Amino acid sequence: MAELAMADIDKWVEVFRQQIEQRNLPRGYRMESIRAAASRCGLSRYALTAVYERLEAMGVLEARQGSGFYVCRTPQAVRNSSSFPTDDVLDVALLIRGLLDRNDLVKCGSGTLPPDWLEELELSQHIKTVASLPATNVYSYGLERGFQPLLELVQLKLEAMQISVRQEQLMLTRGVTEALNYLIRALLSPGDTVLVEAPSYYNLIGLLRLAGMQVIAIERQPDGPDLQQLQEAIEQHHPKAFFLQSILHNPTGSSISPGKAFRLVSAAEKAGMFLIEDDIYGDLADPALIRLATLDQLDKVIYVSGFSKTVSADLRVGFIAASADIMARLSKIKLLESITGSEFVEKVVYHSLSRGNYKKHIDRLRTRLFDGRRELREVLLRHGWQCWGSDEDSSDSGDGMFVWTRHPDWSDSLELAQHAARAGLWVAPGKAFVTRDVSPWIRLNVAYNCPKLFDWLAQPGQKAGTSVSRS
Incomplete structure (x- = not known):
């Protein structure tokens, strides 16, 4: 219906x-x-x-x-989103899907953790428990904003981050991607100018282009977006919104510094620009790291996160925290597009967070990821790869699951990804994360470290034929 x-x-x-x-x-x-x-x-x-x-x-x-x-007496040019070029976005999506469908590839560039890393949460047991509860609803719609106990848990989570939020400012979604799509529909119109980071999450770039947005990329630096470039974009293009990941940025793994976070929020307030803060990897970060929403208290910042990276990529539950006015718009869009989320799935996630060992689970994940980052960076630097943000040595203050890297012999990451596939590996090509045509960078996930990957990293150009030795 x-x-x-x-x-x-x-x-x-x-x-x-x-x-x-x-x-x-x-x-x-x-x-x-x-x-x-x-x-x-x-x-x-x-x-x-x-x-x-x-x-x-x-x-x-x-x-x-x-x-x-x-x-309108002086109508704006009517823009049809279907007229916007999307072939390059779709081509990248098809490439990634094609590589993912090859189940024999080791998914070294995945955006999620391996299943065995998440099994200690005993999710299957939580599913059985929720299914057996007398009040479990599997035959009718859930609530408009989502399962109330999970919303209350999210509220406590945000308050622990010093983000003051009321219940009417929260809404559950089917993952962060759905949340971003709702925000695009609620805040933007075809032809609007928006900012993203370079590099940026490939699904986001695709969603914005398919919605007919004019997308401008702001260079990501190790401590956050380039604020000088941001100010120039604000003055020249008057963007409506800036979509970014302040903490554990995908794909670089970097986090914004407190000083830059403060200046970014100040710039957005002066420009009347929304900041869409995607914090999907936030639970894997140092708890002391500051969020933009903490500084802004949901005025110009809209906070988006979820549990697909730490609980289950299949049981997708995300959430949005925003001002009451924006949330009223989002609620209408959610009713039109999906009516409600799955209350059963929301109950399972709630049960996993409130009845299980979630905090210990997160602590173990952070320790394993820290060790994996150190191991992978040492291998990369030993074999001549460049690690984004710190090429001189193997020291790395970052957290999370990603390392953003390049090899000097390869200028096109799509060709490098194809070369890796022939070796039985799937790496995420940089083209998927940027708005320009070619990128030399690839994303690696440290949770998939293995001898096969390390062997390939030791000789990435030896089987590439004429593709090597390019600048």
Whole structure:
């Protein structure tokens, strides 16, 4: 039913958009009332309201308090997201999917931890326990914002990070990717300029481009984004939002410094720009690291996180913390796109966090990742690889699961990834994380250290034929 509603909304948005573009509905024209238009179009009044609001977000309708919706007298250029180039995004996605589908490859560039690292949480036992509870709901919808006890646990988690938040400022989602998609729909319109980090999470770049955003990349430095470049982008392009990972950045593994975090929040406030803080890897970081949301208290910062990296990549549960006004918009979008999340899955995650040994689990993961980073960096530097942010020695103050690295003999990471695949390894090519055409960098996950990987790192160009010795 939700899919049919969204299809009808998309259909009527396009019908009205074309009528306005072709001047069949002239500038200044007062649109039919929501009741009358809903009846004529065969939609519910709620769905027709969503159509009008979508057209308003596109800049072709304007809402007048107490009067209704009108065609803008000086409408913005109507932008259809399908006209934006997405071939390169889709090509990278297909490449990554193709490599992942080869189950014989060791997934050394994965964005998740190996299953055996997570098994100590005894997730299967929690699933059985929740399934046996008399009150478990598997036949009907859950609550709009999500399972209340898990929301309360999230609230406590944020308060421990000194982020003051009320229940009406929280919402559960099916993972962080869904949360980001909701935020794109709630805050942005096709053609808006947004900022991302370079490098940046490849799914995010794809989501923004598919939504018709103008994407500008801000260079990531070891202590956070390049603030000089950021200020120039603000002055020249007036971006609506900046999507970033302040802590355990994917793919570099770096975290923002306190001083840079303070200056970034200040710059966003002056520019009227939202900061979308994606903290999906935050539980694996040093608890003392500061978040942007701690400094801002959910004014211009919208905080997104979840449990897919530390509990289960399949039982996807994420959450958004934002101002009450933004959360009201997000709730409407969630109802239209997915109605609710899975209460059963949310209960399982709650049970895993509240009844299990989650803190000890996280402490063990952090220790194993620290040892793995040190081991992998030593191997890389010994064999002539360059590790992002610190090439001189093997010292590394970072946490988390990623090492961002390159070999001087390879300028195109896509070719390097294909070479690794022939050796039985999947590494994440840098092209997937940047907006430019070519990148020499690859992402490695230290949880997948193994002799096969170390052997390949020792001779990455010896079987590459004519691909080596390029600058």
